[in-house]
Amino acid sequence: MRTSRLSLAALLPIAVLLTAACGTTAPVAGAAYGTSAAATPTPSASASSTASAPAGASGAPMIPAKAVLTVQKTKVGYVLATGTGRTVYWFSHDVKGGTTSACTGSRASSWPAVTGTPVAATGVTLSGKLGTITRPGGVVQATYNGSPLYTYAGDASPGQASGNGAGGVWHVVTGTLLSPSPASAAAASARDLSAGGGSAPAPSSSATAAGGVSGY
Helix, strand or coil: CHHHHHHHHHHHHHHHHHHHHHCCCCCCCCCHHHCCHHHCCCCCHHHHHHHHCCCCCCCCCCCCCEEEEEEEEECCEEEEEECCCCECEEECCCCCCCCCCCCCCCHHHHCCECECEEEECCCCCCCCCEEEEECCCCCEEEEECCEECECCCCCCCCCCCCCCCHHHCEEECCHHHCCCCHHHHHHHHHHHHHCCCCCCCCCCHHHCCCCCCCCC
16 A cells, blocks of 8 residues: 555656646747747838938929020010020920920930029019920929920020021021010119029919010
């Protein structure tokens, strides 16, 4: 009888160990304090798409600066010019009122686009309607009566108009299409330039077309 009790006593610790082993699961990382592996955060689809989204919409027009337009006296008469006095041209291959420019590629280096939203210089009244188109890459180009505007790299200084008539397709803006009073507009432009203006004046009522003005 004593032998049987000793045998049972020897087997009891083994049974306890086996029972504990069967009821224990392997430890899980992060399972302390009531958390589980399922609670481990994973990147969500919305988070990854937000992180990969570009800062700006691709192909959207760039925020344009102002393109100040004035009237300048040249050898060919009073013409439309930029705020720095450079003569402005229109290109007969462009479609008036269109949304694109026909002056692209290597030609654009000789005839740079007048970029930005056009406004008339202080005290200048223009006859034409001012507007814009968007060039490839989102560059905003000024238009006058629906025609995109350009300067000419061959004009070495303000007041030159050597590009007028080039190839029979490049022309200055002049005459009644320019201003009801070109001389007065030119004088106002000269005063604005001498006062250091021509950078970004407030848009004036003269920035829209007068009634009955025809196209080129």
